[in-house]
Amino acid sequence: MSHQQLDDLNIESQDVLITPRALKEKLPLSDQAADTVYRGRQQIRDILDRKDPRLFVVIGPCSIHDPKAAMEYAERLKTLAAKVDDALFLVLRVYFEKPRTTVGWKGLINDPYMNDSFKVEDGLNIARKLLLDVADLGLAAATEALDPTTPQYIQDLISWSAIGARTTESQTHREMSSGLSGPVGFKNGTDGSLDVAVNAMLSVRHPHRFLGIDPDGRVALTTTKGNQYAHVVLRGGGGKPNYDSVSVALAESALEKAGVSTNIMVDCSHANSNKDPGLQPLVMENIGNQILEGNTSIVGLMVESHLKEGNQKIPANLDELEYGVSVTDGCIGWDTTEQAIVNLADKVRDTLPRRVRD
Numbered sequence: 001m002s003h004q005q006l007d008d009l010n011i012e013s014q015d016v017l018i019t020p021r022a023l024k025e026k027l028p029l030s031d032q033a034a035d036t037v038y039r040g041r042q043q044i045r046d047i048l049d050r051k052d053p054r055l056f057v058v059i060g061p062c063s064i065h066d067p068k069a070a071m072e073y074a075e076r077l078k079t080l081a082a083k084v085d086d087a088l089f090l091v092l093r094v095y096f097e098k099p100r101t102t103v104g105w106k107g108l109i110n111d112p113y114m115n116d117s118f119k120v121e122d123g124l125n126i127a128r129k130l131l132l133d134v135a136d137l138g139l140a141a142a143t144e145a146l147d148p149t150t151p152q153y154i155q156d157l158i159s160w161s162a163i164g165a166r167t168t169e170s171q172t173h174r175e176m177s178s179g180l181s182g183p184v185g186f187k188n189g190t191d192g193s194l195d196v197a198v199n200a201m202l203s204v205r206h207p208h209r210f211l212g213i214d215p216d217g218r219v220a221l222t223t224t225k226g227n228q229y230a231h232v233v234l235r236g237g238g239g240k241p242n243y244d245s246v247s248v249a250l251a252e253s254a255l256e257k258a259g260v261s262t263n264i265m266v267d268c269s270h271a272n273s274n275k276d277p278g279l280q281p282l283v284m285e286n287i288g289n290q291i292l293e294g295n296t297s298i299v300g301l302m303v304e305s306h307l308k309e310g311n312q313k314i315p316a317n318l319d320e321l322e323y324g325v326s327v328t329d330g331c332i333g334w335d336t337t338e339q340a341i342v343n344l345a346d347k348v349r350d351t352l353p354r355r356v357r358d
């Protein structure tokens with residue numbers, strides 16, 4: 001009796017993609033870009049080590065779908081960053097990979113033309129080119145590391161990475177993060193649970209061994225050294241925020257009990273603003289007040305912001321897309337962003353002398 005086909009029954013096709021090495025040769029790191037990334041990572045590490053008393057703020061669109069609008073935003077952010085640089089280190093949020101609750105557009109790398117054509121190789125090219133342009137401008141970039149093979153293509157241009165609420169508990173993502181070259185923030189779970197993020201801290205600092213790809217795209221046993229610059233990100237969940245001073249104090253004691261450093265970032269968006277982007281400035285103000293009142297565990301903030309406020313559905317006719325408006329979660333617009341950042345800097349500035357640790 002002949003065998004029935006048993007594997008690949010649900011695989012439609014497989015297409016070989018450009019290798020990480022070939023993409024990097026095509027779009028190489030310039031000296032300016034390398035300097036931006038080196039300095040960006042170092043400034044965040046210094047903030048996490050409390051050698052630098054400032055806050056770092058990961059700020060920008062929920063997702064990148066239009067590189068032109070992203071660069072216009074980056075240029076504005078660069079000017080704003082220089083104005084508040086004594087109190088805040090602004091890092092551009094450059095998210096190319098979107099984790100979906102069920103289904104939906106999965107981001108620029110997965111479907112760069114937003115028409116279900118899934119031209120992933122084009123997506124990788126566009127993403128790397130945009131990151132190069134941002135780094136050449138002198139702005140540090142942050143992204144969500146979602147697909148475990150993507151870092152090989154773009155991580156040399158990333159200063160800070162997030163592991164999202166839907167993947168913080170995933171062993172694959174903890175292993176990948178243990179090998180990332182820059183600091184990494186783990187969100188609490190979508191149900192609000194902090195345990196998964198605290199457990200991630202305990203995992204990611206250790207070496208791991210797992211299947212990865214090498215620069216030539218070959219499957220490779222990957223052995224990591226462990227990442228000593230991981231921290232938690234409070235993003236709320238289960239219908240409740242967790243940026244208030246009581247939640248922050250509870251997070252501090254959970255981290256202390258686990259024996260890991262009490263570095264906390266607050267995501268002003270997602271469940272911390274009940275997905276109402278207009279509430280983000282209130283969260284920022286609240287964090288500024290907590291810092292004024294003596295909090296030293298909060299080291300960073302995340303804000304979803306774009307050229308224009310709100311969001312839009314991806315239209316069937318892409319000519320109808322409104323320029324500078326998010327196609328995923330709603331964002332605050334530029335004027336609100338500028339004001340909220342200046343207000344935050346004013347509060348943090350007064351606290352700088354007492355935030356440095358010896």
Ligand SMILES: O=C[C@H](O)[C@H](O)COP(=O)(O)O
Pocket residue numbers: 062098099100101102103104270328329
């Ligand atoms: O930040 C973006 C979204 O909150 C995340 O990707 C989940 O989106 P969804 O619930 O619309 O799928």
Ligand SMILES: C=C(OP(=O)(O)O)C(=O)O
Pocket residue numbers: 062095099144163164165166187235267270
């Ligand atoms: C998906 C995101 O957040 P979270 O994982 O907290 O839902 C995000 O920041 O884009």
